[in-house]
Amino acid sequence: MDNSQQVKVKRRRSSMQTKETIAGFIFVTPMLLGVSCMVLLPILAAFYISFTEWNMISGIKGIKWIGIDNFERLVEDKKFIRALKNNFLFLFTVPAYMIISLFLAIIINRYVYAKSWFKVIYFLPYISSVVAVATVWRVLFHPSVGPVNQFLMTLGIDDPPKWIADPQYALISVMMISVWISIGFNMIVYLAGLQSIPKDLYEAAEIDGAGGWYRLTRITIPLLSPTTFFLLITGIIYTFKVFDLIAVLTQGGPAGSTNVMVWSIYESAFVSLEVGYASSMALVLFGCILLITIIQWIGQKKWVNY
Amino acid sequence: MRKKEVALKGIITVLMAVVGILFLLPFAWMLSASFKLEGEVFTYPIQWIPSEWIGFRNYEEVWFGKHPFYKYYWNSIKVSVATTILSCTVSALAAYGFSKINFKASKWLFFIVLATFMVPQQAILVPQFILYRMIGLFDSHLGLILLNGFSVLGTFMLRQFFMGLPNDYIESAKIDGAGHFRIFAKIALPLITPAVATYAILRFIWTWNDYQNPFIFLRTDALYPIQLAMQKFTSINGEFYSLIMAAAVSAIVPLLILFVIGQKRVLEGIALGGIKG
Numbered sequence: 001m002d003n004s005q006q007v008k009v010k011r012r013r014s015s016m017q018t019k020e021t022i023a024g025f026i027f028v029t030p031m032l033l034g035v036s037c038m039v040l041l042p043i044l045a046a047f048y049i050s051f052t053e054w055n056m057i058s059g060i061k062g063i064k065w066i067g068i069d070n071f072e073r074l075v076e077d078k079k080f081i082r083a084l085k086n087n088f089l090f091l092f093t094v095p096a097y098m099i100i101s102l103f104l105a106i107i108i109n110r111y112v113y114a115k116s117w118f119k120v121i122y123f124l125p126y127i128s129s130v131v132a133v134a135t136v137w138r139v140l141f142h143p144s145v146g147p148v149n150q151f152l153m154t155l156g157i158d159d160p161p162k163w164i165a166d167p168q169y170a171l172i173s174v175m176m177i178s179v180w181i182s183i184g185f186n187m188i189v190y191l192a193g194l195q196s197i198p199k200d201l202y203e204a205a206e207i208d209g210a211g212g213w214y215r216l217t218r219i220t221i222p223l224l225s226p227t228t229f230f231l232l233i234t235g236i237i238y239t240f241k242v243f244d245l246i247a248v249l250t251q252g253g254p255a256g257s258t259n260v261m262v263w264s265i266y267e268s269a270f271v272s273l274e275v276g277y278a279s280s281m282a283l284v285l286f287g288c289i290l291l292i293t294i295i296q297w298i299g300q301k302k303w304v305n306y
Numbered sequence: 307m308r309k310k311e312v313a314l315k316g317i318i319t320v321l322m323a324v325v326g327i328l329f330l331l332p333f334a335w336m337l338s339a340s341f342k343l344e345g346e347v348f349t350y351p352i353q354w355i356p357s358e359w360i361g362f363r364n365y366e367e368v369w370f371g372k373h374p375f376y377k378y379y380w381n382s383i384k385v386s387v388a389t390t391i392l393s394c395t396v397s398a399l400a401a402y403g404f405s406k407i408n409f410k411a412s413k414w415l416f417f418i419v420l421a422t423f424m425v426p427q428q429a430i431l432v433p434q435f436i437l438y439r440m441i442g443l444f445d446s447h448l449g450l451i452l453l454n455g456f457s458v459l460g461t462f463m464l465r466q467f468f469m470g471l472p473n474d475y476i477e478s479a480k481i482d483g484a485g486h487f488r489i490f491a492k493i494a495l496p497l498i499t500p501a502v503a504t505y506a507i508l509r510f511i512w513t514w515n516d517y518q519n520p521f522i523f524l525r526t527d528a529l530y531p532i533q534l535a536m537q538k539f540t541s542i543n544g545e546f547y548s549l550i551m552a553a554a555v556s557a558i559v560p561l562l563i564l565f566v567i568g569q570k571r572v573l574e575g576i577a578l579g580g581i582k583g
Contacts, residue, residue: 017409021410023403024408024411025411026403027400027403027490028399028403030395030400031396031419031456032418034456038434039422039456040418041433041437042434043422043430045433045437046429046432046433056439107322111318111319112322113316114319118326119573122326123565124562127562128562129532129536129557130517132536132554133332133554135537136333136335136336136554139339139550140332142348145348147348147352150348150350154351180329189576192578237426241427243428243518244518247517247521265429265431265432266522269431270522275436279432279433282428282429282430282431285426285428286429289429293424
């Protein structure tokens with residue numbers, strides 16, 4: 001190949017590459033633009049606003065830089081600490097529905113006829129709108145005439161709890177509903193996990209005379225660990241974001257007993273119009289989720305048996 | 307032995323069916339109450355089948371009464387369909403760009419997109435709200451559509467499928483002189499239609515059920531989608547539980563139908579690791 005030809009090939013190659021780059025940018029630009037305007041810009045703004053005092057009504061001019069005052073106030077804000085605590089209590093829903101879902105998935109996978117029917121049954125609450133489902137539960141939990149309490153009274157319990165109207169029981173009631181909604185999703189993912197376990201492992205174990213308990217604890221559960229880990233992480237992240245259920249069922253009440261972080265953010269930003277303060281709460285929420293994501297990255301390598 | 311197994315499986319199936327029915331009792335109660343006269347809603351022991359048949363009177367009130375649901379339905383359909391189309395288009399384009407076009411910036415651009423997945427929308431509601439007020443997208447369907455139209459999850463999901471396509475297809479099309487747009491539209495996209503359909507159904511369901519965004523980004527009653535209407539209906543009709551239940555049934559049924567039609571796809575999508583969001 002003489003020199004001029006080489007140059008030509010090179011030139012063609014580089015012009016091809018430019019073409020590829022242009023095409024690449026055209027394809028990804030809509031997504032990049034969207035993500036920049038809808039997520040990147042807002043999160044940067046949230047960082048800034050969290051160091052200011054602002055009520056939105058006064059316009060951009062009304063923004064006042066106050067340093068870390070918002071965060072100092074946050075640490076002493078009993079209401080917010082209560083919300084944070086409630087978020088952590090809410091975490092208990094995750095193992096609860098994961099255990100139930102695993103149990104159901106194992107039974108449905110091996111021991112029943114008409115599998116697909118069962119899948120649909122347990123998936124229904126997940127597919128239904130939270131607003132509709134929460135409304136139904138609010139009526140079912142009605143303190144005096146609701147079916148749940150009427151049933152309890154016929155069982156001889158004269159003074160049944162007032163459920164979502166009772167500060168002592170409200171959070172646990174909301175948590176129960178959340179478990180009921182989440183079972184379907186977790187069960188479907190577990191079922192997929194179960195189906196990916198090679199059958200010959202069980203057969204080999206059976207030949208060796210291993211019992212059901214042994215098969216469960218030594219084959220099924222270890223081999224499901226990636227699924228379990230995935231569900232645990234998504235479950236935890238989901239509990240930190242919970243809003244719809246609270247908004248429809250209790251609006252954080254009674255007496256702050258079901259107040260969670262996102263509801264606090266909503267209230268301070270859109271009800272009391274303390275935008276700066278709300279943003280500092282939002283950063284705490286962001287921090288929690290970032291932390292969990294980092295744990296996920298590290299943990300995936302350490303704790304998961306592939 | 308074999309017979310015993312069959313019998314055992316039968317017994318477990320029946321037991322599980324009973325558990326399943328208990329699990330769905332709230333739905334049964336809702337459906338039954340929606341066909342009752344108001345005075346009979348709370349009679350105890352529960353009458354699962356209304357003693358007096360009033361037909362669809364509650365539903366008529368919900369759908370064509372003072373706050374006609376068909377209007378809100380139309381809003382929901384509009385927003386959900388538009389969001390789904392936008393999200394699928396943007397995600398498919400980006401997914402193709404990130405997997406089948408070889409350019410330098412691709413890697414770190416994809417990293418940026420993935421990184422935004424960690425930001426919970428709840429943490430940026432306030433700045434989004436302010437932005438929307440400033441550029442006039444607040445209280446509009448367009449604003450709502452744009453909020454859910456750029457999905458990292460969709461991009462990530464479709465990218466996996468594009469990566470599964472052999473590069474030979476694309477190379478040979480290139481040799482024939484086809485540009486990336488033609489390859490995308492005529493070869494790559496048709497090959498992953500099932501994946502796009504799965505994502506589209508999931509996105510539709512999530513948008514239809516979304517309460518938080520309409521709640522914060524809409525004010526005008528005429529723009530309400532079904533979830534907000536449901537909430538408003540409940541606060542207006544406070545004590546009319548039969549009507550509220552009819553509204554709840556109406557809010558759930560369209561999704562139920564969609565789910566039954568696309569059942570296989572939805573369950574597959576979820577099993578693939580479809581994270582809600």
